[in-house]
Amino acid sequence: MYLDFGADKMNINKLTCIFNDExxxxxxxxxxxxxxxxxxxxLLIIGHLIFLMVIIDDIKKLGFxxxxxxxxxxxxxxCYCLIASKNLRKKYYNEYFGIIIPILMANGAFHYYFTGIxxxxxxxxxxxxxxxxxxxxxxxxxxxxxxxxxxxxxxxxLLFNQNNLDLGKIPYLIIxxxxxxxxxxxxxxxxxxxxxx
Numbered sequence: 001m002y003l004d005f006g007a008d009k010m011n012i013n014k015l016t017c018i019f020n021d022e023x024x025x026x027x028x029x030x031x032x033x034x035x036x037x038x039x040x041x042x043l044l045i046i047g048h049l050i051f052l053m054v055i056i057d058d059i060k061k062l063g064f065x066x067x068x069x070x071x072x073x074x075x076x077x078x079c080y081c082l083i084a085s086k087n088l089r090k091k092y093y094n095e096y097f098g099i100i101i102p103i104l105m106a107n108g109a110f111h112y113y114f115t116g117i118x119x120x121x122x123x124x125x126x127x128x129x130x131x132x133x134x135x136x137x138x139x140x141x142x143x144x145x146x147x148x149x150x151x152x153x154x155x156x157x158l159l160f161n162q163n164n165l166d167l168g169k170i171p172y173l174i175i176x177x178x179x180x181x182x183x184x185x186x187x188x189x190x191x192x193x194x195x196x197x
Contacts, residue, residue, distance in 0.1 A: 012197075017141040017189035028196050033090055036138050040093050043136065044083050048076070051104065061120070062111055071107040075100050097133075098143035102150035105129065109154035113161055122164050125155050127177040134181030141189045145182065 011020045019025040055072055062068060078100055082089045112119045119125075133139075133147045152174070159165035165173075 012190065012193050014190075015142075017186055017193065019193060028193060031196070032192070036093075037086065037089070040089060040138060041083060043138075044079055044089075044096075047101075048079050048083075054108070057120070058108055058111075061117055062115055065111060065115075068107060068111045071104065075104045075107075094139050094143055097137040097139045098147045099150075101133075101137075102147050105151040106154040109158045113154070113158045119155075119158055119162060119164070123159055123169060123173055126152060126159075126165075126173045129155070130174070130177040130181050134185045141185055144185050148178065148181065 011024060012018070013020055019028060058068070078096065082092065082096055109119075121128075129151050130148055133144055133151065137144060137147065139147065156165065156174075
């Protein structure tokens, strides 16, 4: 009997993977938040510690660049505020993972691009970014696609500029991981809402 219900009857938008009914979506988000809060807090802490190691390595290679440091300071302050405040974390975690983190990523790619210094990670950064955002980040389906695109484009331009990426590798490094990530994220979002109903 359960299998007879389609997405329309469940009131779930097939494109966005959210409930068409705003009240239903709000109730779902409230219930989901109870499970997500500690995970998001831990993810913020662990993610920031990893970013600090990356930042230290970048500064060693790029030198002390005020424009690079300024973005790091602003994004770090935002991260600390979300770690410290449950209310801010609940209200803005989607924006943090969907916008602030990609800005932080683009900041590094931008400075490597314009200094001409060799990016140490190389092409391996592309599938890593795709999987991190789609699999680990607890953000809505469309926001996760937005985050992937904003994060990837600067690195793609950087790698092409430094002759680290050729067209033959794009299907394996970008298209396949991106397709798998979209399928996994969409399926998880959709299934969780079906289970909730």
